[in-house]
Amino acid sequence: MVTVxxxxxxxxxxxxxxxEQRNCPLEQALxxxxxxxxxxxxxxxxxxxxAMDGYALSMHESLNYRVVGEVAAGSSNNxxxxxxEAVRxxxxxxxxxxxxxIVIQEKVTRKDEVLVLDDAPQEGANIRPVGEQLSKGDVVLAAGTRLSPASLGLLAGVGVSAVPVYKKPRVAIVVTGDELKAAGEELSRGQIYESNGLMLSAALKDKAYVDTFVLKAEDKLDTLTKTLEKAFEAAEVVLVSGGISVGDYDFVNxxxxxxxxxxxxxKVKQKPGKPLLFGTKDQQMVFALPGNPASALNCFYVYVHLAxxxxEGDAEASISFRQATITADFNKKxxxxxxxKAKIGANxxxxxxxxxxxxxxxxxAVADALVYMEEDMGFVAKNTSVRYLKID
Known part of the structure; x- marks a missing residue:
């Protein structure tokens, strides 16, 4: 067993x-x-x-200027x-x-073509110089950067239409458990509805991993092995739900x-999610998650998402814990x-x-955070600062 x-x-x-890389149009690169x-x-x-609406000036000693024209955005007029003299x-x-x-329009009085400034202009005021944001040849974004709406806008603004990106993995979700039935089917005694496949698929898509599929496996070693083999043949990442504990029908390991x-x-020294396995097969990776839904989702947010x-080559990949104060006493046993499971509040x-x-x-279902209580913590008083992981 290992620690968190x-x-x-x-x-x-x-x-x-x-x-694996591909050249990706910006429209698909988010x-x-x-x-x-x-x-x-x-x-x-x-x-x-x-930088502003106003008047561009060729400065002289007087506050009076003569307006001789206009330059709009997109104009090639020079x-x-x-x-x-000045131009609008x-x-x-x-x-x-x-x-x-450039003097802003709120700081002038204009009558016909005569412009009177409120104050003496400052040289270079309200003028964005060539290359103020980037010079030709500068790094716009470094390798390993995850592309956000702002970064896509920046790339488009310098004329880039497509970029090389790392391929996102295809993820197989293998659901085990003979007691599981699909939603809509009639339940017999001892059966429950299967939810982890849909839940994990939705969690992946919420984090922009959209190439996913779900396979159902029986609680038999031979059929489970064949199902897992099929998953490894079709995906780079395999998530297994259930069958990883120590019961008579837990054959995943x-x-x-x-x-x-x-x-x-x-096995990780944590609650929930103790029976967690992480493994690799050549360049592929697998997480065998607990069958209990909250345990499986907890392990997804803490471990699978990081992996x-x-x-993907994300240069900033890490678990980013934040600090907040808890609203009530808590006694960790x-x-x-x-x-x-927790909810972020005001202040x-x-x-x-x-x-x-x-x-x-x-x-x-209503949580947006996971508060992390370390092994050696016990009673934690109200208003104590604790670490949490934002999950939404």
């Missing part, structure tokens, strides 16, 4: 970025990770640009201004080469061993670390919810 910290360290050491650094093909802005200009428009200041999976750890980000507080059992999803 040891499990995270093992995943971080073992999982390497995939070598939440992908750059495989190579992107260099700006242009200066940004590529010309002197007005009037030659003499000292004492708008935000984003190219500043005439002969202008050396044995089946994975038959398929040549190298186990890096089995997926590492596989036992010597295992705990992840507690940097977090509320630990009722219904913490590993089988209960009702509290998870």
């Amino acid at each position: 910290t040891e499990a995270l360290d093992i995943i971080s050491a073992v999982v390497k970025a995939t070598r 939440d992908h990770v750059l495989a190579e650094s992107i260099y700006s093909p242009i200066n940004m802005p590529p010309f002197q640009q007005s 009037p030659s201004l003499k000292p004492g 200009i708008f935000t984003g428009a190219p500043v005439p080469d002969s202008a050396n200041s 044995e089946a994975l061993s038959h398929l040549g999976v190298k186990t890096h750890f089995y 997926l980000k590492l596989w 036992g010597d295992r670390a705990q992840f507690l 940097n507080t977090v509320e630990i919810l009722n219904g913490q059992a590993s089988s209960m999803l009702q509290s998870f």
Whole structure:
């Protein structure tokens, strides 16, 4: 058995970025990770640009100017201004080469073509110089950057239309348990509805891993082994739900061993989710998750998501714990670390919810955080600062 910290360290050491890349149009690149650094093909802005609506001036000693024209955004007009002359200009428009200041429209009085300034202008005011944001050849975004809406806008703004990204993994979800029935079917005594397949598939899609599929496996070693073999043939990442504990019908560990999976750890000193296995098979990876729904989802957020980000080459892949104060006393029992379903509140507080059992999803359904109680913690008083993982 390993600790939470040891499990995270093992995943971080073992999982390497995939070598598979593709050239991806920006329209499809959201939440992908750059495989190579992107260099700006242009200066940004590529010309002197007005930062405000107002008047571009060729400065002289008087506060009076003569308006001789107009330059709108997108205009190629480049009037030659003499000292004492001005043009009406708008935000984003190219500043005439002969202008050396822009005064905002709220600071002038205009009558016909005569412009009177409230104050003496400052040289360079409200002018964005060429290359203020990026010079040609600068790194726009480094390899390993996960692409956000803002980063896509930045790339488009320098004229990039497609970028090399790491391929996202295909993920197989193998659901075990002869007691499980599909929603809508009639339940017999001892049967329950299967929920982990849908839940894990939705969790993956919520994190932008959309290429997923679910396989159902019987609680028999031979059929389970064949189902897992099929999963490894079709996917880079395999998630197994259930069958990883020590019951008479828990065959997942044995089946994975038959398929040549190298186990890096089995069982984590935590609650929920103690019976967790992480392994690799060549360049593929597998997580065998507990069958209890809350345990499985907890392990997804803490361990699986980290491994997926590492596989994608995300340079900032890590578990990012935040700090908040708890709203009520909590008494942690036992010597295992705990992840507690919680709700983030106002004023940097977090509320630990009722219904913490590993089988209960009702509290998870309204949770947006997991409070992390370390092994050596016991009674934790109200208003104590604790660490939590944001999960929404």
